[in-house]
Amino acid sequence: MSPRTSPGTSTGAGGRAEQLPAVTLEDVRAADALLDGVVRRTPLEPSAALSELLGGPVLLKCENLQHAGSFKIRGAYTRMSRLSQAERERGVVAASAGNHAQGVALAARLLGIRSTIWMPVGAPIPKVEATRRYGAEVHQAGTTVDEALVHALAHERETGAVLIHPFDHADIVAGQGTVGLELLEQAPDVRTVVVCTGGGGLVAGIATAVKALAPHVRVVAAQAEGAAAWPASLDAGEPRALARMATMADGIAVGRPGDVPFGLVRELVDDVVTVAEESLSRALLMLLERSKLVVEPAGAAAAAALLEAPEAFEPPVAVVLSGGNVDPLLLMRVIRHGMAAAGRYLGCRVRVPDRPGALSGVLAVLAEADANVLEVFHTRTTAALAVDEVEIGLQLETKGHDHATAVLAALAASGVRPVA
Structure with a gap:
């Protein structure tokens, strides 16, 4: 660099x-x-x-x-504590997806300053509610912080409130x-x-x-x-x-x-x-x-x-x-x-004969392989299946990539037909 x-x-x-x-x-x-x-x-x-x-x-x-x-309270409080009395009386405005919003709202409450926060539409509800609980007036607009910031800047121009930028201030x-x-x-x-x-x-x-x-x-x-x-x-x-x-x-x-x-x-x-x-x-x-x-x-x-x-x-x-x-x-x-990324979830489909005991046989293989079954579902009506077949979808909890590979190998060794 x-x-x-x-x-x-x-x-x-x-x-x-x-x-x-x-x-x-x-x-x-x-x-x-x-x-x-x-x-x-x-x-x-x-x-x-x-x-x-x-x-x-x-x-x-x-x-x-x-x-x-x-960490946002650190910068927000530093910035706002240095406002003049006249600036404090005009209040502050900010734009944030949540953390800066909460930092500004809390700092404003500690300093006795009125705060207005613009947050993107779709911001996490707990962050929106927490910002309100700290005493801020919250508005939502745009889908990103950058778009919310446009509204915060317009609020600054219209009301004289001091913009507390999330990152662009010394x-x-x-x-x-x-x-x-x-x-x-x-x-x-x-x-x-x-x-x-x-x-x-x-x-x-x-x-x-x-x-x-x-x-x-x-x-x-x-x-x-x-x-x-x-x-x-x-x-x-x-x-x-x-x-x-x-x-x-x-x-x-x-x-x-x-x-x-x-x-x-x-x-x-x-x-x-x-x-x-x-x-x-x-x-x-x-x-x-x-x-x-x-x-x-x-x-x-x-x-x-x-x-x-x-x-x-x-x-x-x-x-x-x-x-x-x-x-x-x-x-x-x-x-x-x-x-799933760590290999802890395994989703697979297998085809077995449509007869009593077929599912229990699959589950016995999985139990022997120490795989935890989270979900099972059946399909019997697709054109890809033979008349006497059923497709079983499995959602399994495994211990990692190596264990997931071993579970699939155990199913194949038992004669269960996997579906690509």
Whole structure:
């Protein structure tokens, strides 16, 4: 990744160079002092599963256990606490899929400021309701954060409310950077820090702190493949918008990197990697099963990067789990998807003679193979079947890919005819 050639600048409309506010270690330290007693110093927990995979220590920075369920309160409170009295009286407005919304709403309540939040249509219901419970007025429009942001900007123009951007402001970046300060205090020997990335505020802030205090530490940003705006933007040398996005990781589904984070990421972040949806599912499931942590798909992106390429990360590794605000319905779907990706679910169809005892024979084979039967269904009326045949569909719980292969082999050895 090439370093930025003009620190603190970006190219605006018409090619005009615009000076952007710099974010420094001193800014992050000032935010840290401001947040003392406001945010939780989140734990750094060892992950036995990831440590075994990498062959060295892996630590989980649990921002999913932060107030309001994510790191967002850090930047939101930092930004809003610095508003003038006149600005506070006008209120604040924000756009978010959920975590920034809750962070802004909670910070506004703590500071006594009126807040209005625009959220995409289809945002997880628990996130919408939690934002309202913190006292915000919630409106829904558009299908992405970027589209909701258009409405928030219009609200700003119409009412004079102060926009609290989710990532594109120096105070936001400084506030998020306090995660990096804590992390280095908790694990001074860390060699690699992996951070999930959407608009870039979190990774830019963490990289600002980490590179200033421990420049030898490698900082890696992880994005969902279906919403990966950073690789193309870095190649172009400026933020570029995606034409479309499709990912379960709604918290990092941001179509265009922020101007303020962009220069910091280009200068300080060592690499940007992307992860598949299957890896997000596997990571979420692993964190739930092995670490007993509820993490949303966006928050699991950094862990997913380790699952995909463990050899690419030098331990000790710190993985930032950015949030835990997950819709229970999505959680159920993701768990099933993650189990399937890990070989824990097996769906298959077999054909057997249509006579008494045929099904019990199949079930006996499965019991002997130690496969747990979740669902069974019969088909008798398709033209592909012989008159004396029945097709049995099976949904099975298995112990992994090797066990699933062994179950299929056991069925074949018993004389049961599989269907492609």
